[in-house]
Amino acid sequence: MRWRAEKHTPYLLLSPAILTILFVVAVPLVFSLYTSLTPYRLTKPDSINQFIGLRNYERLLDDTKFWWAFGRTILFLTIALNLEFLLGLGIALLINRITWGQRTLRTIMMFPMMFSPILVGFQFKFIFNDNIGILNNALQSLGLTDGAIPWLVERDLAMFSIIFAEVWMSTSVFAILLLAGLFAMPKDPLEAAKVDGCTPWQVFRHITLPFIMPFAYIAMTIRSLDVARAYDIVDVMTGGGPAGRTELLWTLIARVGYDNAKMGQANAMAYVSTILSILFTWYFFTKLVAARRYMGGAA
């Protein structure tokens, strides 16, 4: 009873969080919404006062470059997140079997998380360099190829390379969260299943996997929350090129907004991209809430 009487307390407790978010996210978003309705150019501050309605958005509708980047971003996210999930699951299952010295292995497993995205970008730019890159040199030394593979140029290879870099950086996040899921798993159903003569695959498929799916959704949610970090990687590795083959929404927006100084147009693009990330996050979040219910927790 006393808990419910204190009506203002939760709001008071939440106010620092809400104020910070309002200040750092909401207010700037309103500002950029406004500028997306103007022909705002960074180098012409006065242009912010000119209202042009939805013209920037109308231009987007028949901007094929933008929609290609949009589609490519979705492709990039889908492949990267699924790969990260599968690899992370594999690693988690493996580490889960270790009983001794696990803390060291877990720290090694998290090693890629120590790398700043900008550093990951430089790292893979050099690794994938066609002439002096370590990868081509290794392949040539091993006699696997006698050509110089243009990792960052060839159509599919370029996409592959940036996805590889992103997956390398973020698989650990999945692994650590899925490992937490495996740790939380009650042992009884597993034992019971074994006694009943289930194969390891059946155990995994029908007991382990459903149990850790919520953890997978958490990982998906967390990752889709800050997946735009991939901007740093792609910008350094390919800058969206060549010929736009690796152009993602974020590289496009940065170029239009800063290099071309067309901030109004860029913010219209950014708004569409914000909606995209919110949808991704929303999708995983509802899955997560459903999974939590299924687990019996109060969401």
Place this chain on the structure above:
Amino acid sequence: MRKSFAFLASAAILPLMLTGIANATDYGKFDGYTLRVKLIGGAQYEPLYAEIAKWETATGAKVEILSRKNHFELDREIKQDIAAGTLDWCVGSNHTSFAPQYGTIYRDLNGVIPAETLAGFDALAIKNSTVDGRLVQLPRHSDISNLFYKKSLFEDQANKDGFKSEFGYELAPPETWDQVKDQAMFFADAPNFYGTQYVGKDEAITGRFYEMLVANGGALFDEDWNPTFNSEAGVMTVQWFKDLYDAKAVPAGVLNYLWDDTGLGFASGTVALNLDWAGWASFFNDPANSKVAGDIGLVRAPKGAGGKRTGWSGSHSFSITETCDNVDAAASFVTFLTDHDQQMVEARKGLLPTRTQVWTDAKKEFADAGNDFLVTVFDTYKVSMSEDAFTPPLIEPWIEVSNEIWPRLQAAILGEMEIKAALDEAAEATRTIMEDAGYL
């Protein structure tokens, strides 16, 4: 001890212009004043900044370096400053290709810097620093590209014979870009060795395309700013890039290359011919960094089909903001940084001076020290700076236009689009930009 030769000379010739001399030799007194500046950072630019302490001692002022970033980062920062109205600093590094974007945030230096000081600069450098009749920057050092090559390849008898029988003329350092193409294809042996290379993205490839277009007799724009680069000369130019790419005479990754990749590539000894900036010369000839040290030849940039040489050029420079609260101190500072002695500091690192006198003095110093390579470098670059140099169009939307052009160049080189179609599309997009910017 190394008292400014130039000023002694000008003092003798121009005894009446005492104010100018006074400004140049003693830089005024600004005790207690703090000058806020934003400078371009990076290894080759830093030695000059070590000299700043001298100016501080001479004038009693302090210099506060607010930021020191590479040019693209600095460009972004300055645009943010314009947007946010935070131009609360006085001196900024600038570049001839970037300057037109910034509108009128920078002051016209005519009248701020005395005419007799300006007279010491290369006339072409001053002209290229002028936007819409306003001298918005004082050139610090200039740059232009010439053709470096691996000398031993051209002296090898087997190469000479082989080349002659295949192409029907003598193997010699190339005079035209067609010869470069022949030789590059002749020397190439991918993936171990490449004939030549080019930068393949961003403004870098736009610039290379542009200078080649001009050399081939074409132009980016006509007199009324209509885009004209989708001409026959334009197609021919892109064809040159594409032929080399298709023949694997250039590294397969060139379309992702920028200046560091091409420079390091030539230094690694795996490239025969390399069109590059003067700033690399010392690096290429330094055994600690480069495998081709001691084996480098250098010729003036070759000619295109139009009989003109390529000569895309630009200058790093310093500008003073309109909002500056102490223009005299700022003017004194930029004068100091571009003075004879300071340009000598940069020239010794292989950067190309913008003062005529420094060319002479630096070359003499190299010759006295027995550094024949740098003498050759200075001789070659001196000619190309005074005869071949031209800037990209000094228009506000240059970078934006470039961002329309280079992805299409890449698409054409990769064979994703027909060359003509790619250039047409780029020209159409460029037209829109020029219309929006009020040029058309």
Place this chain on the structure above:
Amino acid sequence: MTSLHKRQVKAVLTWIATFILMIVMCVPGLWVVLSGFRPNREILAKPPVWIPEDLTLDNFAAIFGLSDAQVAIPVIDYFANSMIIAVTSTAIALLVGMSGGYAFARFRFGGKNALFLGLMLSRAVPGIALSLPVFIIWSHLGLIDAPMGLIIVYVALNVPFTIWLIDGFFRQIPKELSEAAQVDGCTRWQAFWKIEFPLARSGIASAGVFAFLTSWNEYALASQLTRSTDSKTLPVGLMDFTAQFTIDWAGMCAMAVIIIIPALILTFLVQKHLIAGLTFGGVKG
């Protein structure tokens, strides 16, 4: 051999196999670390030099300005800035997160679900969309090139996830515990501090690690909001190794080592709490 022995041997073999696999996974990163101790000439050589012939600390000496060859990078300033910014923002994010998480876990109030979702979604806004508006607002408030400017941004970045983990964790702790303490005469604050907080420690620790890593490694916003040694952080400092024409790859790798080590140490120290924190915080709540 007894079956016990067999099992031990098997365990050791599994460990070694897993260890090798993890190392292989880390190879691209380890190559960066190794390059930090090699000269450019050797890293960029073609044909490649596989076995390092010339391991050296020169790159570190150059960064710290102990050699004439190169201009020093103000790495100590960057390191101090990074530390101050990451630690402070993590601490604040944890406080804000605890207070918010506690509210979500212990109270019922109008708009609770919408508020929760709203906080989460705020994190989904790409940094690139925020960078300019934040810059303009910050410049009016004098927060550009000031550690405080970045700290505020990082708190906002980290609060959603922190609230989420900590909320889940507090839920695990039966309400009755703190109610009993209050019956015994503790104030609510004392009950929280003495009973609930210690129980939630591993949740807080794991939220802290994630927040620290995010702040420590963030580049995109930091590169916009910092300018000089007053506030530049280590990842932004990496760009000091790039110029218009060149990249000093060896120097950059050496700097990378300096960035990675503190993060690695922290992760190792908190490792024990990390898994437990994620287990209970994330889902069971």
